[in-house]
Amino acid sequence: MNRRRPQGRVKMDEHTFSSLKRLMGYVFKNYGRLFVLVILLIIVSSLANVQGTLFIQSLIDDYIAPFIGQRDFDKTGLFYALLRVGGFFGIGVIASYGYSRIMVNISQGSLKMIRDDMFKHMQSLPIVYFDQHTHGELMSRYTNDTDALRQMLGQTLPQIVNSLMTIISVFISMLILSVPLTCITVLSTAMMVFISKKAAMLSGKYFGLQQASLGKLNGYIEEMMDGQKVVKVFTHEEEAKRDFDVLNEVLCENMTKAHGYSNMMGPISNNLGHLTYSITAMSGAVLAIQGIGSLTLGGLASFLQFTRSFNQPISQITQQFNSIVMALAGATRIFDLMDQAPEIDEGKVTLVNIEEVNGQCIETPKYTGKWAWRHVHPDGSVELVRLQGDVRFENTNFGYTEDKMILHNIELFAKPGQKVAFVGATGAGKTTITNLINRFYDIQSGSITYDGIDVKLIKKDDLRHSLGIVLQDTHLFTGTIADNIRYGKLNATDEEVIAAAKLANADHFIRHLPQGYDTIITGDGASLSQGQRQLLSIARAAINNPPVLILDEATSSIDTRTESLVQKGMDQLMEGRTVFVIAHRLSTVRNADVIMVLENGEIIERGNHDALIQQKGKYYQLYTGAFELS
Ligand SMILES: Nc1ncnc2c1ncn2[C@@H]1O[C@H](COP(=O)(O)OP(=O)(O)OP(=O)(O)O)[C@@H](O)[C@H]1O
Ligand SMILES: [Mg+2]
Structure with missing residues (x-):
């Protein structure tokens, strides 16, 4: 679910800088040239706009003012002048369309690569990492955080470059037009920025509260949706509604305040903008009339236009800067996942197919269904150990932390x-x-061996x-x-699939489904019963014909009649294999x-069983007390 992060105060630290560097690394590695083109187009666009605005001066001074009051005058000059203004603005529009369009490609392409790298790396992480992070938190790196990056790369970054370019070029143009008037504009703009910042801080406080209460409300809704059945079973609908109302009320209050202040901000900054504009216009008029600093009428018109294009990027740039820092916080989370140490696998012993020739086992690239561990000794000699399924724990101690x-002290043979x-x-x-047998986790002390080989020496995949x-x-x-x-x-034939399903006794129910083996299941098999899901997962484990089977409570959700069916299937499945079984049912x-x-x-x-029952110890208690004896 898309939960928005609270908007707090943003600040830059060394993580932010290194994230920015890495992010730009993605952009430059693959789109370096395009990115340079984007910067050039941004420069062209802002220069074209400045030129267009500057041209108003010559338009008024050279082509309009001299002819005021004349009925008949040469219009070609004016026509070409207008054409040139249009041309400059046209170039500006095309250039800004160009860079926005290219930036979409660059940002989407870079994000695709980031997602690819992130997913690839996530697959290599140890189970421990997933124990320590909730799914929602990991998911939000793919959704919220990448979305913030998309916005930053695609929009904010070019905007900020554009704003900076505009500020610089407008400032220089204003200086050229009139130095005293520029000083007046800079002073009144500084005053405007100061006042709007004060107002923004006030509304910012409530925006922070609003986001926090929105997060709480979202969390509550999510929990209630997940727990719908439990709410209904305990008829807690009224209580749920009451708690919701409280959270909803708080959100409403904070939102009202936040938006109240922020709505005030619009008119305030607008009016301040008008005020700056009027101050500049009045001072400009005085300067032009008195001829101070050679300010012409056209110059004043251009200057006033610049005042507008100067104020706007200045007030935008703080906002843009904030959103970049927030997006970079997302980037830091993404890179943090990518920097996690992958699951270490120092195992060298591999699993190979073997065939028997003249009573001797030799390695073969063919699939024979017979396996051996291939052990290369330090002296280079190769030893093949037949895969049998002999598992031993010796004095094993383990803790998740x-x-x-x-x-x-687990001892097990x-x-x-x-x-x-x-x-x-x-x-x-x-x-x-x-x-521990499949090495999801590593033990702290003792040893686990598999066919006499320490499991740590075996390649995890094998x-x-x-x-x-x-x-x-x-x-x-x-x-x-x-x-x-x-x-x-993965390369199992249809016959093998059916054989595995039969072995697990799943074939019967699958054939009764509308599309049989082609029935599509979604949402973790929501349309199947618990027992059916277990039968499928037994078939999935059986298909590879493994020498060692681990069944964790595989029959606990199956009714007694199905259980005896499964039991038969499992007995077949277990024949000739080492089986570890965890079950609450005595029959298993x-x-x-x-x-x-x-x-x-x-x-x-x-x-x-018999020995333990006779012993009348814990086993006897467990099964006579908590479970029925069949
Ligand atoms: N991923 C984990 N991180 C930390 N502790 C864990 C983790 N998984 C299990 N534990 C703890 O290890 C202990 C043993 O859990 P385990 O899952 O092996 O029990 P179990 O015998 O399979 O129980 P059940 O019959 O309920 O399946 C429990 O105290 C549990 O809290
Ligand atoms: Mg368990």
Whole structure:
């Protein structure tokens, strides 16, 4: 959602400068020449306007004043003079259209590159980064912050250059026309700027309050929309409305004050503008009549025109400057994301296909469905270790943050083909253990080995490729059902997709959907039931035929009848693989080779179902107390 940032006081610091430098780096790297052309066009446009205005002097003095009162005079001179004025203004218009148009291309192109770089970098960031930043906050870098940059590059930056050019060229022209009159104009403009700044500060305070209360109101609406169902279930509609009214009232008050003052600003600065204009006109008239400083009538007319073009950019430039600093704050946030250290992967051991020739395993570029770890030793010798799915934790300690350890002294041996189940109360650390096998996080001490190789030595992509993972919160992407299953193996054939769906027992429900495997799902699979979503994610994990499977509460949302179906499918799926399963249902856990009971990050009991039930310890309690025994 587009939440506007509070408009506070803006200030420049070294971040702002370095962001500006980097931003301009994007512009110059790819559009350097075009940008130089833009600057040239801006100079042409402001000079043409100045020339046009200056020409009024010669128009009046040379072509109008001498002929006043004459009935018959040579009109060709006047005609050409008018043509030249028109010409100058015409060039100004074309040049300013030209630079605005080019700036649109430059800014959109640069932003596209920034978004590309940002997304590419975001994909390389470790999970920890996403734990520390909310999605909304990250999203706003792609929306709000890039939008502020678009406005700055496309509009404000050329405007500010234009304003500066205009101020300089107008100032020089005014000096040429009349030095004393220029002094008067500069003084009265300074007074005008001072007074409008005071008024702006007053309304600025309320604009800040307005933005803050708008942010609160938006946040409240967002929360109420997300929690619609909860509000209705607890019939809290009245309370929600009451809280909303309070926030709405505050916003209304602040907005009224902010806009009240800012509406006053328009007339104030307009009147001050008129005042400056009148002071200049009166002083100019005196100077012209008395012939002081050789000011002619035409000169005065041009000068008065300049007074207008001088005031305007001066009062605009502070505003433009502020909006540039605010946009650069957005740029700083964008670059901050780009500067985050990517997920480190020092792993060298890779996953390769193998085939057996004369009883010997050799590496092959072909897809054989048989895998081995390719280990290059420091002396250059290559060792192939067959991928079997032997996972071991030795004395492993882990915490998401250094100061709060979650897992303590985890000892775990999963032999190829074994099914290891984790049970324990919520928050005990079950998901955390699986997060370590796939190296979403790195452990603080101890070791985790996979087929005898330390997981830190394995290239992350290859490690994850060898694992089939069904995460606790299923996530489906917009696309067809088949596409979603194929996510686990991009080159899978239709037959493989269907086989995987059958293995996960998802085939039956998919065939009953209107378009079967081609049914489009959107919004994280909102049109499917929780259980169906889980079945799809099981199929997605199964399609790659991984030697190790991690199922995190994969069956918890499935009804008892479907559960037995899934169970059969899962048993097929689990055959010959190492499986880590976290499930609250006894049926899933019961036939595990070993059950680990976790409490507060420690394994407190281990053994098979019968042994643990006999032990009458925590496992017995968990399943006789909290869960039904099937
Ligand atoms: N990303 C994270 N950052 C910090 N702490 C976390 C994070 N994820 C989990 N924790 C903490 O780690 C502990 C273990 O969480 P974990 O998700 O492993 O529990 P769980 O056993 O899977 O629970 P459940 O049965 O509810 O899924 C909890 O105390 C939790 O607050
Ligand atoms: Mg969990």
